Structures are given as structure tokens and as C-alpha cells.
Amino acid sequence: MTLVELDAVTVRFGTGPRAVHAMREVSFSVDEGQTVGLVGESGSGKSTAASVALGLRAPTTGAVLFDGQPLRRRRMAGEMQAVLQHPMWALNPRMSVAASIAEPLQVRTRDRGAVRARVAEMLDQVALAPELGARHPHELSGGQRQRVAIARALITSPRFIVFDEAVSALDVSVQAQILQLIQRLQAEHGFGALFISHDMAVVRYLADRVVVMRGGEVVEDAGAADVAAGFTHPYSRALLEER
Template structure:
């Protein structure tokens, strides 16, 4: 399949297990079991499940930060390259706690510039691109000189989004990206992500336990339980009538 028509990301029968404990207590924990899904350019797959279900591990495997034991991960139609540098800027992530992702000693401009400087020199033109990206996520150019402690949680997450998008990636993982924010700020960030996706056409994996946020932002939903995808459906179909008993149980638990 050519890169022009291929999914942005595709997992084919991916499994991954970890060993934990020592001696007689040593055991194998299945993090992913025969996981298959794809995400088309310009679309978002919402991945939901309880804590420990394997969602974050799936995000790490999709980004190439962990190698699966079996199965194949494809990026734009080709097997995912082992070299992180070879795909630097083409895949990005926005995490739950932006304060952990941003160097407290660096200015906002330096943080947004960092992904660009993997392949480019710092020049006035490159700095202008970073400042333009800040403005695109709703932060004035004056914020470029600030440091993380001078920003609110919502502003920090906007910086994280700018940092992820400044290289124009084809695929972004949002791992609990709004769960630490106030409800009103969550809505602002979700709207921002939607607007930027419409403009730039990136594919996204939106990992969350927040069913309302997933419904708002996702085109399709996959439900994960103990490392397995137990249900996968278009968002409207899933929320109208989840078919798997675990999905219905999850609705009850996370909505209570």
C-alpha cells in the first residue's frame, strides 16, 4: 500500500509481555495481546479502558518507544523504523502533565523549538516558525520569553500542543492530555486539537479514561481490557449501543 493511501498508523496482531518480580514470584504480565487497529490521516481513534489495561503501553509501541514481541507496526504504509532519529518530528506525543514534559529552566520558545532543532539550526526563520505555532495555539508571541512556572495548566498544555505540532507531524499520541485540566479548560484544548487537526490533517491516538472527551474528539473508539481490544466501532455507533459486556460495564463505572 502506498504512503498516499495507507493509514497513518497501523498495528497488525501486536503482542507484548513483561516479566515482573524475582525468583519464585516472577511472573509474565501481558500488556498487549494480538492488538490490531489503524488510524487514517486526519482522523482520531479514542482508546479507552481502565488503568492497567495497556493503553499507555500501546501508545509507546505505536511511537516506537517499545518494541513488540510479535506483530507489526506500520507508519504511513511502511514498517516502523527502529531509529528514533529517522522519524523525529513525524510522530509526536502530548502527555498528561505538561510540567513534566517541559524543562522548567527553559523558555517557552526554547521548548517549542526543541523538536525542530533535531534536524535544523536555530535561525531567526526557525524561531519565527516556533512563535507562529504558539500564536496558532492561542498564545501571544510575548509568551515565548516566559518559563513554565509563569503559565497556567491550560497555557502549559497549549505549549505542549505547539511543541508537538511545530514539526508538522503525521501522527500524534495524546495520552490523558486533558485529564489534569479543569473542565472548562478541557473543552478549550479539545476544540483546539480539533481545529488543528482539520487544518494540518494529522492522525491521532487519543488515550483517555474520560468517555465524554473521547466521544467529543474521536472518529472511532477502541476499548482495551487486559491488553486486548474487545470492541472497536465508529464513535456514534459505540456510544449509541456498546456491544461488548465490558464496554457496558466501563460506561457504568466511569459514568458513576
């Protein structure tokens, strides 16, 4: 069943001859429990696509559907979450780890006991020791911070999570750990995921389907199993050969 759908979405900044198109007639969808990898170089429109899918930016034309209904960010806030690029800036440096993880849930409940218990559960799920909850972000490593960001994203049991270059800033061994963690958590929780990266190898590891963007347009949309053989666009092949 389709969870999130971008239907002929165009995002244009400015008007007239100076208008810049960040996305042109982009269409793709993410099914329940599916991971869609979104690949492309810098400036290809990946992050704009993510912000449109999360309801942070309205499309100039086209539609974004969540569960077949037009996306309303505020109404669907708990249903969708994001894990963003910079481990350093993913968490408020003034807030403790536990407070950061708890924030999305506190929007929905004032039961402090329930929130505390859920935070402890989330720390356990991302394999972080309970005592780390009292620490601040600067006391954690990059990998630990990204685990906290994942715990924060999972605390409301969302149905859709965007991972926007979520492992790009980490070193290779930590990347592998985080990718395995995401894979395990997705198997346990069954959320749909849009995994954005410029690294085709990372996307192929996680994704069920790969969408390739270039210059604000989708140039390829293929099943991950077909990636090696199925890419038809020269740009997609060039991305594969970079590895």
C-alpha cells in the same frame, strides 16, 4: 489511507510463569487525518499501546507499520509527536517556552531565524501571546502549559500525534478549551491522532473511532457514531454508563 497500524502486537514483560502481558495480540489502525480514541481503565495497556505506536517500545511479537513500512523511530521522528499527560512535566522547567517549542525543529534545521519565526507562528496557532515565549513553565497555568506542549508537537508538522491523557489533569473548563483547540488544529493540519483517555465522554467528543482496551486486549473497535448503540462488549457498555 492507513497511517499507523498495530498488527497483532503483544508486549510481554519478563519470562516464564511470572511474565506479565501488557498487550495481547492488539490490532488497530489510525488513518490519515483520523482521530482514534483509545479508552480503558488504568492498567488496560493504553499507554503501552501508545509507546509501541511511537516506536518507544518494541513489541514482543507483532508489527507496527507507519505508511505501510515497519516503524523506524529515528527515521520518522519528525513525522510523529506526542502530547503527554502531566502539564507540569511536559516541559523542561529550566528551558523557556520558546526553547521548548523550538527543540523538535532544531533537530532538523540550524536556521535560527526560521526556527524563531516558526515558534512565533506556533504560539499564535495555540492562542498564546508572543511574550509568553520568554517565560518558564512555572510561570504558566496548566492550560497554558498544555497549549505549549501542543505547539511543540505541531512545530514539525507531524502526520501522527499521540495525545496520552492530554486533558486528564486539567479542570473541566480548561479541558473543553484544549479539546476545541485540538479539534481546530486537526481540521487545519490534517494529522492523524491517537487520543488516549479513561474518559469516554472526552473520547466521544473528539474521536472518529473508539477502541476499548481491557487487560491488555482490545475488546471493542467501533465508529464513534455507533458508540451508544454499537458497543457489544459489557465492559464497553459499563464505561459508557459510568458517565
